[in-house]
Amino acid sequence: MHALFKSLRLADDPDQRREYSRYLALQMGPMIHALMLVGALAYLVAVVASTLVRHSPLPLWLRLAPLVPLLLVTSWTRHVRQPRLLSVLTLLCVLLLEIGINLNGFGDMRGQSVVLPGLLLPVASSVIWLARWDFIAAMLLCALGPLPMLLFGRIDSAQTFQYLVYMTIAIALSTVLRAFMARTLFEQFRLERQLREQANTDGLTGLLLRNRFLELARLALGDIRRRQQPVCVLYLDADHFKPLNDNHGHAAGDAALVALAAVMRRQMRQGDLIGRIGGEEFAMLLPGLDLQQAAARAEQLRLAMHAVQRPDGPLTVSIGVAERNHADEAIETLLVRADQAMRQAKRDGRDRVVSA
Numbered sequence: 001m002h003a004l005f006k007s008l009r010l011a012d013d014p015d016q017r018r019e020y021s022r023y024l025a026l027q028m029g030p031m032i033h034a035l036m037l038v039g040a041l042a043y044l045v046a047v048v049a050s051t052l053v054r055h056s057p058l059p060l061w062l063r064l065a066p067l068v069p070l071l072l073v074t075s076w077t078r079h080v081r082q083p084r085l086l087s088v089l090t091l092l093c094v095l096l097l098e099i100g101i102n103l104n105g106f107g108d109m110r111g112q113s114v115v116l117p118g119l120l121l122p123v124a125s126s127v128i129w130l131a132r133w134d135f136i137a138a139m140l141l142c143a144l145g146p147l148p149m150l151l152f153g154r155i156d157s158a159q160t161f162q163y164l165v166y167m168t169i170a171i172a173l174s175t176v177l178r179a180f181m182a183r184t185l186f187e188q189f190r191l192e193r194q195l196r197e198q199a200n201t202d203g204l205t206g207l208l209l210r211n212r213f214l215e216l217a218r219l220a221l222g223d224i225r226r227r228q229q230p231v232c233v234l235y236l237d238a239d240h241f242k243p244l245n246d247n248h249g250h251a252a253g254d255a256a257l258v259a260l261a262a263v264m265r266r267q268m269r270q271g272d273l274i275g276r277i278g279g280e281e282f283a284m285l286l287p288g289l290d291l292q293q294a295a296a297r298a299e300q301l302r303l304a305m306h307a308v309q310r311p312d313g314p315l316t317v318s319i320g321v322a323e324r325n326h327a328d329e330a331i332e333t334l335l336v337r338a339d340q341a342m343r344q345a346k347r348d349g350r351d352r353v354v355s356a
């Protein structure tokens, strides 16, 4: 099998698949729109050209009729970036062009046996971005679409042969182009995603970096305000971290941070956000929890940390908790209040939770 067609390892994860089809629609949307315009123009040229060279049994207005929905679909496509809708519009465009090919193929085919197959190119190439099954449906439409014209039109065997050759070339060409596109675009998507993740996550702990945490927290706070729910932030700082580094080396410090992040991740519920805010400082956004509930979660987290063994004893953390006290309070001020509460926990003797 040619290397281009060897199985492509698409994302197993359904979220990633959805993200990829959105990416595809976004990248390919302008090209689909341009190819549809080419298809509509080619159709107009084909109808006008065939009118000049022969007499069709069908009136001109009827042969031009598919142009109206074709232009509507084309103009709609210009702004559509929703993958499912864009696939449907692409298939609809293929169907309309196939109907047009048939309308123009009835009657005497002399003089236009070269013109009509030319329409197959924009038809076949506008579908190369489609997912596998949609692409197969489009190819079947290309292959079977002209059948009524070939079976019932006045067309001789040489022209039928010529038409079938054109169609085979168009289908083979779009299959190769699709394989190339699928491979190239998926690789590009994967690399972009990887770069984005690297730019947003901390290399040591795998948690969100400060800026990304703030960005996502801002979005989450907007949602929570609309739902009129409470929300809290935990500010967590590892205790006596400097002596660990100084006495046992930075590798021991790093290992403790990795273990600390793993404990935080295990305590995470759906909708929570965790970020590494500074060196040994972490923040956790807890949507839907009031101060009392968040303090209880913080206490669980504090106790869970004791299971991590540092070379000099169990890992302990000091945690400050703050609840958003009005609907418009920004994540930055919420963090400042949680940080102040954490500092109070340090002053009170560390390894404890203090609420703001």
Ligand SMILES: Nc1nc2c(ncn2[C@@H]2O[C@H](COP(=O)(O)OP(=O)(O)OP(=O)(O)O)[C@@H](O)[C@H]2O)c(=O)[nH]1
Pocket: 204, 237, 238, 239, 240, 241, 242, 243, 245, 249, 250, 251, 252, 253, 254, 257, 278, 279, 280, 346, 350
């Ligand atoms: N190994 C390691 N150490 C880090 C990292 N980031 C910050 N640190 C260290 O964390 C330590 C923080 O020390 P301090 O802010 O003095 O606080 P502390 O010793 O934990 O004392 P308290 O916070 O008051 O309990 C510093 O020694 C930093 O070098 C990291 O990524 N790896």
